Amino acid sequence: MAEWLSEDEMAAWVRLVAVVELLPGVLDGQLRRDAQVTHFDYHVLAMLSEAPDRTLRMTELATRTNATLPRLSHVVRRLEERGLVERAPCPWDGRATNARLTDAGWAKVRATAPGHVATVREHVIDALTPEQVTQLAGIADAVLRRLDPDGKMAGLPGDAPGGDRRRAG
Template sequence: MTATQPFSSAEATAWARLVAVSELLPTMLDAQLQRDVELTHFEYLVLSVLASSPDRTSRMTRLASQTNATLPRLSHVARRLEEKGLLARFPCPQDKRATNARITDEGLAVLDRAAPGHVATVRSNVLDALAPGELDQLAAITASILSKLDPEGRLSATQCDAAKDRPEASARP
């Protein structure tokens, strides 16, 4: 059995900083969205993925995959969104055993209200912290990491290049 190589100083620093960002960013995004539209960031993500889906609809299993959620977690969140009138669930017409989710007009309206604050929060806390050229580096670095973590490209983040050309998709990050 081969011994695991310990982190170099540069690797330890990069890893610690990535972990710190991954811990701090969700809390900051949740706080802004809770304040502005009473949604968590995950709820916002679910609605955003649905808004970008054909006919604003997706099978729950596909939506779970695209948002990296377990089906029970997604079902719980979908129930909350349904209670708020932001999402509707219904049997899949092609497979009665499956359930579809569709964002409602009110859900789209909430996304539209949330988007300016969300964009401003992301811009002021993440994008504006980057020097010219670092945005492309960040995109390349995260693409490399995602290719290892999500080789099938199931998460909505891995589909961003295809969405660039659709203005309605880029309006809701």
């Protein structure tokens, strides 16, 4: 537990920082050019598109997009202004708000997904061997448990049953 990082650790860290710095720009760039949407916008729309009735509560949506509630609130308001999402108060809990994907929003996701997936493949997945893909899942999973100990974000499979974090492929 040195105060500094070893050579191997530093090599990994420097590269990880670079990826974290550059990847968002690449994702945002493609989506903005081709669909006039940020990566976070797309993430919101995608999560809604997978939900039953294309509807989720704001809190749940925030969880699935790794976002804070204020951030999500601003973004959903803008998406609503663009007609891609609509909001309605939850009938059973006066405090809650349900966000629902409109038909236009659904169409947007359908039209945007292929290009986005292609970008993900081109810049990440296809750069890796199948083994590395598996390793990446394990590594990111381990890091996530530190970044988000309660697992509130990212919808990780709960650490309660049978989960062994110290295994890498």
